[in-house]
Amino acid sequence: MVVKMIKVHGSGNDFYLLDQTQFPEPLTDAELKQLAINSCKRDGAGLFEGADGVLVVDKSAHPGALGRMRVINADGTEASMCGNGLRTVARYLGTQNSTDAFRVQTMYADLKVQAVPDFATHVPAFSVEISPVSFDAQTLGMHANHDAATIINETIPALSDTLKFSAVAVPNPHLIAFVDHETLMGPELGRIGQWMNDGKNEIFPDGVNVSFVEVLGQNSIFVRTFERGVGFTNACGTAMSASSLMYVLLHQDSTDFNQEIHVTNPGGMVKTVVHQGADEEYWMELIGNATFVKIVTLPVAEALAADFSQASVTVTGEQTAYEDFVAALPTA
Numbered sequence: 001m002v003v004k005m006i007k008v009h010g011s012g013n014d015f016y017l018l019d020q021t022q023f024p025e026p027l028t029d030a031e032l033k034q035l036a037i038n039s040c041k042r043d044g045a046g047l048f049e050g051a052d053g054v055l056v057v058d059k060s061a062h063p064g065a066l067g068r069m070r071v072i073n074a075d076g077t078e079a080s081m082c083g084n085g086l087r088t089v090a091r092y093l094g095t096q097n098s099t100d101a102f103r104v105q106t107m108y109a110d111l112k113v114q115a116v117p118d119f120a121t122h123v124p125a126f127s128v129e130i131s132p133v134s135f136d137a138q139t140l141g142m143h144a145n146h147d148a149a150t151i152i153n154e155t156i157p158a159l160s161d162t163l164k165f166s167a168v169a170v171p172n173p174h175l176i177a178f179v180d181h182e183t184l185m186g187p188e189l190g191r192i193g194q195w196m197n198d199g200k201n202e203i204f205p206d207g208v209n210v211s212f213v214e215v216l217g218q219n220s221i222f223v224r225t226f227e228r229g230v231g232f233t234n235a236c237g238t239a240m241s242a243s244s245l246m247y248v249l250l251h252q253d254s255t256d257f258n259q260e261i262h263v264t265n266p267g268g269m270v271k272t273v274v275h276q277g278a279d280e281e282y283w284m285e286l287i288g289n290a291t292f293v294k295i296v297t298l299p300v301a302e303a304l305a306a307d308f309s310q311a312s313v314t315v316t317g318e319q320t321a322y323e324d325f326v327a328a329l330p331t332a
């Protein structure tokens with residue numbers, strides 16, 4: 001049996017997109033985990049250049065949802081949500097079903113997605129809903145500051161004497177600190193990210209995505225993320241959405257809800273809009289590229305055995321257009 005996967009990315013956060021409906025019987029969870037671990041390895045050990053994870057697309061039984069997305073991190077763990085990945089899944093399902101606006105089932109919510117004007121020639125873009133939002137320590141799997149119920153712009157002395165963190169689930173867990181440029185680029189993010197995702201620490205035993213955010217100007221931020229189950233990434237869509245939420249909540253003197261925020265990251269840029277609904281709940285729009293880099297086919301049994309020698313590839317040409325788009329972005 002042959003598997004076809006599409007190499008995709010949003011802001012350079014890259015994935016193999018696997019449509020389970022191509023098989024007579026879907027791959028089992030154990031097979032999906034093995035496929036992700038094998039394919040995502042970097043430095044020539046995985047499938048081509050590897051990836052940050054595998055996006056598993058399947059049918060949805062939910063009325064109104066065109067399909068279902070599951071997210072398997074590079075280390076084989078499953079995440080509840082992936083903002084950059086959802087844009088590419090939205091493009092995939094939208095093209096298949098010839099529609100521009102619909103919902104996609106994810107672990108905790110059926111999220112609204114919509115095609116938007118291309119960011120540049122051959123750089124298609126989508127807007128996706130990021131929700132539900134929670135600050136609750138239990139939802140976050142967080143045990144910090146003597147089991148505080150929430151952490152919003154506070155130090156966590158066990159982590160750092162100086163950095164102020166906010167912990168927010170969107171719904172995957174994020175720890176966010178606003179920092180200066182030196183700290184953004186310095187070693188603290190790696191230290192804290194690795195520690196909080198070592199599977200042994202008592203603060204986030206199930207891990208957490210850690211982001212440092214620099215405010216570049218009004219409604220303009222830069223986000224660098226150490227991802228749970230991945231490590232340093234070019235970009236994390238849910239992290240950029242959670243960071244935008246905290247930017248709005250903590251900078252009410254200079255910004256507000258419903259304003260477009262320009263979010264730069266090591267892999268490119270996205271736009272976000274933070275909303276507050278009628279019941280006071282927060283949700284975000286995440287708007288960015290949904291790039292299909294290449295189509296890869298290989299025998300399933302060999303992929304599961306980490307043998308990629310028979311993989312064949314068809315390049316789409318979109319990556320060159322994306323790189324031109326990024327090269328033309330104004331520098332901060």
Ligand SMILES: N[C@@H](CCC[C@H](N)C(=O)O)C(=O)O
Nearest residue numbers: 079082083084172236237238
């Ligand atoms: N890159 C994703 C988030 C993927 C999940 C994350 N690693 C987790 O375990 O929560 C995004 O774009 O949101």
